[in-house]
Amino acid sequence: MIDFKKEITDILSKNIDNIEWEELNGMIEIPSNSEMGDFAFPCFKLAKTLKKAPNLIAKDIIDFISENKFFEKIEIVGAYVNFHVDKEVFVESVIGEILTKKDMFGSSKMGEGKNVIVEFSSVNIAKPFHIGHIRSTVIGNSLYKIYKFLGYNAISINHLGDYGTQFGKLIVAYKLWGKKEDIEADPIPELLKIYVRFHEEAEINPELDEEARNWFKKLEGEDAEAVELWNWFRRVSLKEFDRVYEMLGIKYDSLAGESFYSDKMPRVLDMMRENNVIEKSQGAEIVDLEPYGMPPALITKKDGSTLYITRDLAAAIYRKEHYDFYKNIYVVGSQQNLHFKQWMKIIDLMGYDWSEDCIHVPFGMVSLDEGTMSTRKGRVVFLEDVLRKAVEKTKEIIAEKSPNLENKEQVAKDVGIGAVVFQELSNNRIKDYIFSWDRTLNFDGESGPYVQYTHARSCSLLRKAQIDYKDNIDYKLLNEKEVMDLIRLLNQFPNVIQDAARKNEPSLITRYVIDVAQGFNKFYHDYPILVEDKEIQKARLSLVSAVRQTIENALKLIGVAAPEKM
Ligand code: ARG
Numbered sequence: 001m002i003d004f005k006k007e008i009t010d011i012l013s014k015n016i017d018n019i020e021w022e023e024l025n026g027m028i029e030i031p032s033n034s035e036m037g038d039f040a041f042p043c044f045k046l047a048k049t050l051k052k053a054p055n056l057i058a059k060d061i062i063d064f065i066s067e068n069k070f071f072e073k074i075e076i077v078g079a080y081v082n083f084h085v086d087k088e089v090f091v092e093s094v095i096g097e098i099l100t101k102k103d104m105f106g107s108s109k110m111g112e113g114k115n116v117i118v119e120f121s122s123v124n125i126a127k128p129f130h131i132g133h134i135r136s137t138v139i140g141n142s143l144y145k146i147y148k149f150l151g152y153n154a155i156s157i158n159h160l161g162d163y164g165t166q167f168g169k170l171i172v173a174y175k176l177w178g179k180k181e182d183i184e185a186d187p188i189p190e191l192l193k194i195y196v197r198f199h200e201e202a203e204i205n206p207e208l209d210e211e212a213r214n215w216f217k218k219l220e221g222e223d224a225e226a227v228e229l230w231n232w233f234r235r236v237s238l239k240e241f242d243r244v245y246e247m248l249g250i251k252y253d254s255l256a257g258e259s260f261y262s263d264k265m266p267r268v269l270d271m272m273r274e275n276n277v278i279e280k281s282q283g284a285e286i287v288d289l290e291p292y293g294m295p296p297a298l299i300t301k302k303d304g305s306t307l308y309i310t311r312d313l314a315a316a317i318y319r320k321e322h323y324d325f326y327k328n329i330y331v332v333g334s335q336q337n338l339h340f341k342q343w344m345k346i347i348d349l350m351g352y353d354w355s356e357d358c359i360h361v362p363f364g365m366v367s368l369d370e371g372t373m374s375t376r377k378g379r380v381v382f383l384e385d386v387l388r389k390a391v392e393k394t395k396e397i398i399a400e401k402s403p404n405l406e407n408k409e410q411v412a413k414d415v416g417i418g419a420v421v422f423q424e425l426s427n428n429r430i431k432d433y434i435f436s437w438d439r440t441l442n443f444d445g446e447s448g449p450y451v452q453y454t455h456a457r458s459c460s461l462l463r464k465a466q467i468d469y470k471d472n473i474d475y476k477l478l479n480e481k482e483v484m485d486l487i488r489l490l491n492q493f494p495n496v497i498q499d500a501a502r503k504n505e506p507s508l509i510t511r512y513v514i515d516v517a518q519g520f521n522k523f524y525h526d527y528p529i530l531v532e533d534k535e536i537q538k539a540r541l542s543l544v545s546a547v548r549q550t551i552e553n554a555l556k557l558i559g560v561a562a563p564e565k566m
Contacts, residue, residue, distance in 0.1 A: 001097040001491075004085050007070050008039055015064045019049060024135040034488070037073075037082035038090075044079040051129055054079040080455075087484065091475040095490045099470070106493045106553050109531025111152030114326035117319055118144040118154055121250075122257075122332065124161030125237045126170055126191040129244050131435050132333075132373050135363045138424050140331035141250050142506035142558045147542075149557060155323060156250075159315065162234050164308065168216030170209060171229050173198040187236035217305065221308070222264065230259075247387050247417055249559060261314040265306050268314045269307065272299070277349050287346050288325050297342045312343045320354055329504065334362035334430070361504045364432035381435060391416035393441050394449075405565060414561035415449050422448025425510045425558050438470040446514045448560055451551060454517040459564040461529055462541065469541035477539040482526055486519040487543070490550050497557065506558055511527035513554040520547045 009025040016024065029040045041061065043054040050057060054455070058076045065074055073084035089198075098105045120140015123129050140156070147154040173194040174183075183190045202208040219226040245251070269285075272278040278285045283302040289295065299310050319328055330340065340360035348355040367373060373380050394416035398408055405411060420440060427433070443449040478487065500508040529540045552562040 002089065002093040004070060005039060008083060011418045013064055038085040039083040041081045042079060043081060079467050085164060087479050088475050094487050095542050095546045096492060098234065098549050101296060102549060103553060105549055106497050107149045108494065109151040111150045114152050115323045116147045116152040116154050116329065117157060117160050117323060117325050118147065118329045119157045120331040122159040122161065124243060126233045127375050128188055128192060128380050129241050129383050130373060131383055131386055132366045134383055134424055135366065135429065136331045136420050137248065138559060139363060139429055139506055142425060143329065143331065143504055145557050145559065146497060148371060149497060155253045157254045157256060158252045158402045160255060161312065163258035163262060165213060165216045167219055167230055168212035169198050170195055170233060171215040171226060172212045174229060183236065188240050191233065220305065240543050244384050248294055254255055258311045261311045261318065264314040264318055265310050268317055269300065272350065275350055277346065289342060289345060292345050294338065294342055297346060303399050309339060309343050313346060316347055316358055327355060329359045329361055334363060335365060337362055363429040366433060366435050368435055386440060387417050387420060390420045390441060411563050411566050414563045415452055415566060418452060418560040419443050419448040421560050422510060425506050429505065451517045451555065452562060453566060454520055455551045455562045456564060456566045458544050461544050465530060465541050467534060467537060469538040471538050473539050473542050474535050475539065477536050478543060486523050489516055489519050490546055493550055509554050509557050513551055516547060516550055
């Protein structure tokens with residue numbers, strides 16, 4: 001792709017002394033109104049250094065640029081020199097780039113040699129994989145793909161909640177009321193049932209809590225029975241979760257969850273004691289965070305057992321030592337803001353300068369009409385149910401609207417699940433929202449199916465065309481305003497991806513692809529494509545093909561499929 005900004009800088013830099021290339025490059029602006037040109041150079045910024053009036057500088061610039069093939073018009077407007085990119089050169093550069101790079105269009109090598117960890121989903125063993133987990137799961141999966149596309153060596157981790165006192169509770173509950181066959185048959189609801197019962201009975205009979213603590217201690221001490229039960233809970237739960245990950249097309253590089261750090265905590269605790277980061281408090285160990293405006297962090301309990309935060313400290317240190325990460329990203333709800341601030345501060349207090357490379361990417365909460373979701377009270381919507389219903393609904397729509405479609409099952413999956421994921425990634429991640437079946441199953445408007453449908457429409461046009469549109473295209477023929485706007489938008493794709501990575505905000509890509517679909521539909525509406533004139537047809541088809549490729553690449557980055565027919 002031609003870097004027009006670089007071309008301008010090159011010319012300026014060759015003719016202007018005592019100002020660095022980078023500095024000149026940084027001064028170039030993009031006018032907000034495209035009628036003012038594609039780039040603008042503010043001459044007044046050079047007035048002081050060159051000891052010359054801006055209008056004279058502008059005249060000089062115009063003089064030394066005179067001949068070049070990149071710009072069709074260069075003019076002085078006030079204290080600016082405005083550059084109008086040659087349309088044909090621009091169109092050829094953008095479409096040519098897309099059609100050569102294909103599924104790599106938008107990618108970059110900027111991340112080469114750098115490891116980026118993206119931790120996401122991090123569900124809890126023996127608990128439902130519910131609608132509240134969807135955000136971490138799909139935002140994280142998208143970030144993972146985005147970093148990979150930018151050349152980083154991305155590593156996805158599911159930091160499973162597979163450790164802690166609740167496993168003591170679960171063991172006690174199982175021994176009292178659990179039935180092996182029932183749990184094998186329907187693991188999560190059955191385990192949830194006995195877990196809820198444990199809490200009810202423990203209110204009347206607090207000894208149960210004591211017993212649960214003992215069983216967790218046994219688990220930590222690797223007691224054979226405790227470990228076997230724990231392993232089994234873990235195994236049957238993961239089998240359930242895998243169905244959901246499979247539906248979403250998610251595969252992990254690592255499933256190192258909380259239990260993975262059980263033997264790594266003692267060393268970390270010793271280090272903290274040595275550096276005097278930790279202090280004793282009523283038999284427990286804490287880190288005083290008052291100087292940083294935070295409550296103290298409890299690191300070990302009176303009985304010596306460890307906590308969630310202890311495992312996060314051990315996990316961060318392990319990840320640094322094992323992966324030497326450039327960035328260590330955690331996609332976790334904003335309810336845990338304090339937790340992350342606390343342990344990142346502790347890592348800093350331990351003297352690790354890489355604490356700044358640990359990044360919490362928070363997002364708002366999903367609640368239900370009835371109130372917040374509560375696993376203990378059994379008030380939850382399973383994510384698997386949501387995805388299944390979306391697929392069912394899509395099947396009905398297909399049966400009604402295109403009963404002869406090939407591959408109906410697969411398309412229903414791609415579109416139904418895509419709709420849910422797309423919607424989840426349409427909004428800025430920080431906002432809280434209330435889950436509603438109606439909204440989730442509404443495919444109208446700026447939705448995933450709308451974009452997928454646009455993609456399928458472009459595929460169909462390319463199929464119908466009886467013409468080779470890949471060579472000898474006369475790009476001059478693509479010059480109408482709507483067409484240029486669409487091509488300018490396609491040209492933005494690499495920047496949008498980089499921006500999404502910088503802000504850890506995949507919704508930028510979701511919104512971008514809606515713009516592309518809308519731009520395309522406007523073009524399609526205003527300009528016939530399969531026209532008599534072969535040259536025009538070829539040029540327009542090359543644009544259709546570029547749009548199709550861009551939509552496919554964008555959807556892939558947010559974890560949504562792009563079926564060719566629907
Ligand atoms: N399992 C935890 C939960 O459901 C989320 C874990 C987040 N990751 C972490 N490293 N603390 O709340």
